[in-house]
Each structure stands twice: as C-alpha cells, then as structure tokens.
Amino acid sequence: MTDTKTSNQPAEKDGQSSAGQPEILYAQEGQVTFGPDQALPLDCGVELSPYTVAYATFGILNEDRSNVVVVCHALTGDQYVAGTHPSSGKPGWWSGMVGPGLPIDTDQYFVLCTNVLGGCMGTTGPKEIDPGTGKPYGLEFPMITIADMVRAQVRLLDHMGIDKVLCVTGGSMGGMQVLEWAASYPNRVISAIPIASAARHSAQNIAFHEVGRQAIMADPNWEGGGYLDTGNNPRAGLAVARMAAHVTYLSEQALHRKFGRSLQDREAVTYGFEADFQVESYLRHQGITFVDRFDANSYLYITRAMDYFDLAADFEGSLATAFQGTETRFCVVSFTSDWLFPTSESRNIVRALNAFTAKVSFVEIETDKGHDAFLLDEPEFFDTLRGFLTAAAKEQGI
Amino acid sequence: MNDQSHTNLASAGNNKLNIATGLRVDLQLIADKIKPGTRVLDVGCGDGALLNYLATDKDVDGRGIELSQSGVNSCVARGLAVIQGDADTDLTDYPSGAFDYVILSQTLQAVHQPHEVLRQMLRIGRRGVVSFPNFGCWRVRWDLLTRGRMPITKTLDQPWYTTPNIHMCTVKDFVLLCADLGIIIEQSIMADHNGRPTPIQGSGFFANLLSEQGVFVLKNGV
Structure with a gap:
C-alpha cells in the first residue's frame, strides 16, 4: 500500500x-x-x-x-x-x-x-x-x-x-x-x-443519461472506448452529453431569468445555425470547458452507476x-x-x-x-x- | 393550510409565558400531560418550542411535523427531528403505536379532515393530546350576535378571509365527534385566552360557554 x-x-x-x-x-x-x-x-x-x-x-x-x-x-x-x-x-x-x-x-x-x-x-x-x-x-x-x-x-x-x-x-x-x-x-x-x-x-433520469452516453459513443473519436490508446478524445460527443445534462440541472425560470431570448453579441438573428441566442452560447461554453476536465469513459461509467442505483432493490x-x-x-x-x-x-x-x-x-x-x-x-x-x-x-x- | 397556520400559532403569542419554564402557557398545559422519557410526535409543531422543552426538560424522544418552512428551519436549527409536512396527508406514513403521545396543538381547526386526523393520531399514538380554540365561548357568540359578522377575538384574531381556521368547532362539537369516533376523553382542561386553566370542570354547558380553549387527552375506546 x-x-x-x-x-x-x-x-x-x-x-x-x-x-x-x-x-x-x-x-x-x-x-x-x-x-x-x-x-x-x-x-x-x-x-x-x-x-x-x-x-x-x-x-x-x-x-x-x-x-x-x-x-x-x-x-x-x-x-x-x-x-x-x-x-x-x-x-x-x-x-x-x-x-x-x-x-x-x-x-x-x-x-x-x-x-x-x-x-x-x-x-x-x-x-x-x-x-x-x-x-x-x-x-x-x-x-x-x-x-x-x-x-x-x-x-x-x-x-x-x-x-x-x-x-x-x-x-x-x-x-x-x-x-x-x-x-x-x-x-x-x-x-x-x-x-x-x-x-x-428514475426512468426519466436514466433516459437523459442514455442520451448523453449515445452522444459520446456516436463520436468517431470515441473509438469504442479506446481513444486514450490513440491520443484522441471524443470532445464533440462529451460536450453534447454535458450540454444536454446541463439543461436538466437548471429550471425553466432560471434559464428565462438568466437569458430570456437575448441574442449573443448581435442585434438580429442571422438566419443560420450559429449561436444566435445567449442560451446557446452559454451551453456551448459549458460543453467545451467540461471536455477539458472530464474523461468521456468516466462519464459513461459514472452515469451507469447512477442508473443502477436502487437502494430498495438491495x-x-x-x-x-x-x-x-x-x-x-x-x-x-x-x-x-x-x-x-x-x-x-x-x-x-x-x-x-x-x-x-x-x-x-x-x-x-x-x-x-x-x-x-x-x-x-x-x-x-x-x-x-x-x-x-x-x-x-x-x-x-x- | 399554508404558512398562515404557522402565523396563527405565533399569534397565539397573546398567550403569556410560564415564568418557570419560559414556555407559552397553553403549551405548558400540554407539556404537563406528557410523562417523562416517552416518545412524542408533535403535529403542527411550529417553531419547536414545545418539542424542545419536552426533549430538554422531560427527556422525551420527540418528532415533529410542520407545514411552514420557517417553522421547520427553526426546529432543525434547534436539533429537533422535524419534517416539512401536512397533518392531512403525512400521518399515514407512520407505523401504528409508534408513539406514546401524538400532540395536535391549535392545529385541529386548520386541517381539511379533522376526524381523519384524529383517527390517525390515535392509530399512531397510544394517547392524543389536542388543544383548539372554542367557538362556543360566549365572547365568540356575543361578537357574532351583536355585530352579525364572523367573530374576531383575542384567540381568533384574523378576519374570515385570511384565517387558516377552516373547521372551527365548539367544545361540545368536539366531545360529540369523539363519541362518534369511539374516542375516550381521559382528561379535559378548559382555559382562558391566555391559556390559563379556568376552574370550570368537565366539558358541559358552562365549559362550552366560558372557556376560550380546551385541552383534551384522548385515547381509543375498546
């Protein structure tokens, strides 16, 4: 030891x-x-x-x-x-x-x-x-x-x-x-x-976790979980997982209070898929910064541990x-x-x-x-x- | 059935404090009925004053239920085991015979189903201790008779549209309900609006006319 x-x-x-x-x-x-x-x-x-x-x-x-x-x-x-x-x-x-x-x-x-x-x-x-x-x-x-x-x-x-x-x-x-x-x-x-x-x-929470896991596993850089061997990182997948999860940590009122429909650094919508809205920009930021500090496979394992948790069943x-x-x-x-x-x-x-x-x-x-x-x-x-x-x-x- | 019920308890602040214990006099009446070392559930325990007294002075193993967050917070901060909950819905969670006493202090008149709450109390506890303002008191009758409006007295100090008291009863009503439910009234104490016991004994005509509050110790009939 x-x-x-x-x-x-x-x-x-x-x-x-x-x-x-x-x-x-x-x-x-x-x-x-x-x-x-x-x-x-x-x-x-x-x-x-x-x-x-x-x-x-x-x-x-x-x-x-x-x-x-x-x-x-x-x-x-x-x-x-x-x-x-x-x-x-x-x-x-x-x-x-x-x-x-x-x-x-x-x-x-x-x-x-x-x-x-x-x-x-x-x-x-x-x-x-x-x-x-x-x-x-x-x-x-x-x-x-x-x-x-x-x-x-x-x-x-x-x-x-x-x-x-x-x-x-x-x-x-x-x-x-x-x-x-x-x-x-x-x-x-x-x-x-x-x-x-x-x-x-709950079933709803398992469902949200599954969305996150599928986002990670759909990223080609995940490589069947072997990305660390090749020096890759499923950044996009993990970021999407985090973005989806982050919404569940907030409330409609909190999102509305913080962002409303405010636009991000622009006067009008761009008729495109850039982050027009502040809430989009915020979520993207959450996703990107998370990737730097968290391992994608850890995310899979820990979300699974939560899904399996059922104290009464034990x-x-x-x-x-x-x-x-x-x-x-x-x-x-x-x-x-x-x-x-x-x-x-x-x-x-x-x-x-x-x-x-x-x-x-x-x-x-x-x-x-x-x-x-x-x-x-x-x-x-x-x-x-x-x-x-x-x-x-x-x-x-x- | 919201924060107001706590406000209402606080407004029983008209009640004087017992000099020896610092406890509100009407709560002291209840406390005096509780034997030391027993298990007690206080339903509608407010800021936990009674539970705290029972725990420290009578070595009681106490639990509480309170609707208002401010009340619960105050209780938890005192180290009391109190949950935020509702007498109408949450008593069913407790096992039968779990407590020696279940206390319902100035709360019966604020619940949706007083008869069900009484039944649950005596399922959970071997004894129930109930106090409530007496709507049959002459002051109340007089106020209604002379003003022709919903009575406002020291004990019932809120207008009809803000009062949490949705099921007012008289001492006589209560005694009859107990009989209907097969509940035995072991002891009864009549009190004035300060919570001081009055010399009127029993639960008869004069008690119903002259007392502003009643405290009853109940148990299930065989």
Whole structure:
C-alpha cells in the first residue's frame, strides 16, 4: 500500500468574494493505493486490485477522530470541495458551504472528500492504466455502482483509522452515496444529509443519461472506448452529453431569468445555425470547458452507476427495510424547482424513514434555481445545514 | 393550510409565558400531560418550542411535523427531528403505536379532515393530546350576535378571509365527534385566552360557554 500526502497552499476564494474570508488552514490532498491483499469486491463480481483512492481534506482531525464530515461529490464533481482547485484555479465546487465559519465549518470539522471510483481525478477509473495490460482500462474497466464507490471510501477511512463519521453529506449522486452509507454502514454514520437526491434513479433520469452516453459513443473519436490508446478524445460527443445534462440541472425560470431570448453579441438573428441566442452560447461554453476536465469513459461509467442505483432493490424491495432500526439522524433536503430530483423523491426517503420513526428532518427549500441549487448560495438551505450539523455535533460533545 | 397556520400559532403569542419554564402557557398545559422519557410526535409543531422543552426538560424522544418552512428551519436549527409536512396527508406514513403521545396543538381547526386526523393520531399514538380554540365561548357568540359578522377575538384574531381556521368547532362539537369516533376523553382542561386553566370542570354547558380553549387527552375506546 502506498500513501502520498501533500499539503495544499492555504486555500483562498477568488476575486471579490474572498474579501474578509479567512483562509482554510490544513488543506491537504493525497492518494492511497490498496494492493492485492485489499482487493475491492465490486457488485459486478470483479475483485478490483490494485486501486487508488484520491482525496482532499480540509480542517484538522481531532484527537479522538470524532469530527469527521464526509462529503460525497456529484456526477462531474471531484474531491476539491473547498479551497482552490489545483488545475482550474477556481474555488472548490462547494466553497460557499465548506470553509472557516461556513455551515460545514473547517475550523470545527475535518472535512474529507474522495474522488469517486470510476472518476478521473486520481481515483482508479477507466482512464488509469490497467496493470494487466499496461494500457488504459477504457471499456475493460469493470462496471461500478454507488455501493462500490462507498466501499472504496470506507476502505480509505479504515486506512486513516476513522471509525465513525459525524456526518455524511452530498447532493445529487453525492446524496445517493449518503443513502448508501447510511443503509450499509449504519453504525458508522452518526448523521446523514442527502440533498436533492433519490433512493433510486428514475426512468426519466436514466433516459437523459442514455442520451448523453449515445452522444459520446456516436463520436468517431470515441473509438469504442479506446481513444486514450490513440491520443484522441471524443470532445464533440462529451460536450453534447454535458450540454444536454446541463439543461436538466437548471429550471425553466432560471434559464428565462438568466437569458430570456437575448441574442449573443448581435442585434438580429442571422438566419443560420450559429449561436444566435445567449442560451446557446452559454451551453456551448459549458460543453467545451467540461471536455477539458472530464474523461468521456468516466462519464459513461459514472452515469451507469447512477442508473443502477436502487437502494430498495438491495433490501428486499423495501426502502424502509434499508433503514430499519437505524440510529442515524437524517436531514433530507430538496428544492422546489428541481425537476431532475424532485421533492417527491426526497419524500419517498422521508416516508421510508418515518416507517420506523427514524430521527429525520426534512426541508424543501423554495428556489427557482433547479437541481443546481444545492451548489449555490441559498440562505435557507445554509441555515438548515448549519443548524442540523451543529445539533448533531453538540449531541456528540464536539 | 399554508404558512398562515404557522402565523396563527405565533399569534397565539397573546398567550403569556410560564415564568418557570419560559414556555407559552397553553403549551405548558400540554407539556404537563406528557410523562417523562416517552416518545412524542408533535403535529403542527411550529417553531419547536414545545418539542424542545419536552426533549430538554422531560427527556422525551420527540418528532415533529410542520407545514411552514420557517417553522421547520427553526426546529432543525434547534436539533429537533422535524419534517416539512401536512397533518392531512403525512400521518399515514407512520407505523401504528409508534408513539406514546401524538400532540395536535391549535392545529385541529386548520386541517381539511379533522376526524381523519384524529383517527390517525390515535392509530399512531397510544394517547392524543389536542388543544383548539372554542367557538362556543360566549365572547365568540356575543361578537357574532351583536355585530352579525364572523367573530374576531383575542384567540381568533384574523378576519374570515385570511384565517387558516377552516373547521372551527365548539367544545361540545368536539366531545360529540369523539363519541362518534369511539374516542375516550381521559382528561379535559378548559382555559382562558391566555391559556390559563379556568376552574370550570368537565366539558358541559358552562365549559362550552366560558372557556376560550380546551385541552383534551384522548385515547381509543375498546
């Protein structure tokens, strides 16, 4: 087993928003490689070995290792929750939520986020080298599931000597991991905050993912998944996948508010297929910038893992059974304008928890920002998380 | 059946606070009925004042349901397990006999189906504790009689077109409904508009005429 750790520069927020923001101290990142003696049993039946888990941490682990908050990232997220992203130079994806004095307060908690299994930011995924062949895995990478992602995280925590976590939280696919954590390791999770998530991926969401995957696979540069061998990249396909997905993260109101029918750098429509409208230009930009930071095969694998997620199916078809007898405190959060993971999905989770009178709080946050609201500054949302987490910590004497 | 029901609870702010506990006096009446160390569901728990008191002072394992987001947020921030939900629709999610007490404080008159809510309460809990404003109180009768308009009193302080109270009843109505539903009233306390218990005992003619609120401890008949 190898374990490398590097200290980050104290993280700062960029631009004006950094004014008066204290720096996050003790930001670290590292990766741990687990050898053949610790092969990871995957749901598909494959024993994955060796495998590497890349992670980032923020804050200081206290002496009795009781202040751990595990953050699980979404489909296209990564371990750089807060601080400055090492490759883009931008603030981490949840830098409004995680940091000194913020709801997930790095002065108080030790925040840990791993890149998910199948990802492309250091944790083993299809773009890494298959030691058996000496070439990138590509489509030879085994199918992974949300449960496999969580298994890999648990291995890392075991390696760090962390038994219980004060809280596991995350939005969207991150929320799926939270639910998996709570169902599979109830004794290790003191509190859980699944945000804008679901206990199973809906038919509509599977359909959207399939559109994205087909866009990637229709790109000739995908080369049957072997593009890394030839140095190609299915940029067009991945960009289209991202563009389609990005629409699902927003809401009609948010798109209208942001763009309306405004034209892009022109006075009149051009009677052609250029990006006449601002919304087109915006989406194209989203697609192009995504291609630079994400691996197409990773996108295929991770979307598939989400499609396969059905927590109830793993517990005799009953979501309530998944949480039976749990002592974990839950705080379930949804957003009114989120049509990708609508409130009804969160209510399903709440209903299952109520069936055993689990300790559950549930808040639906009023916003027009759609699914992406969980990444944005929503004061009610922030207050909820802060209050819930503070209460959980207080109960543990932290 | 929206944020107003929370506003309405807040407007019971006419009610004085108990000096010893800091709890609103009408909530204190309910709290006094709850045995320590029990499991409690507070339906329409507002900002969580009662649940918080029960958890800290009576070691109660409490849960809550509240309609308004502001109320839920306040509860969650206090560390209470409260869900955003509706008494009319969400009680069916709870298993039978899961709680020792299910509390319905100043909420019965604001639900769509009071009789169904009462049934659900006593399915989920071994006891129900219900409080509501008494529409049979002489002040209400007098206001309607003399003004010929929907009554406005200290307890019922909103005009008919904004009030969340869509199913007002008198103490007598309530007692008769309980009888119809096979519900036994174990205890009843009549109170003035401050929530202070009045010396009127029972639930008879004078109680219905003189009390502004009633608090009832209920259980299912055999």
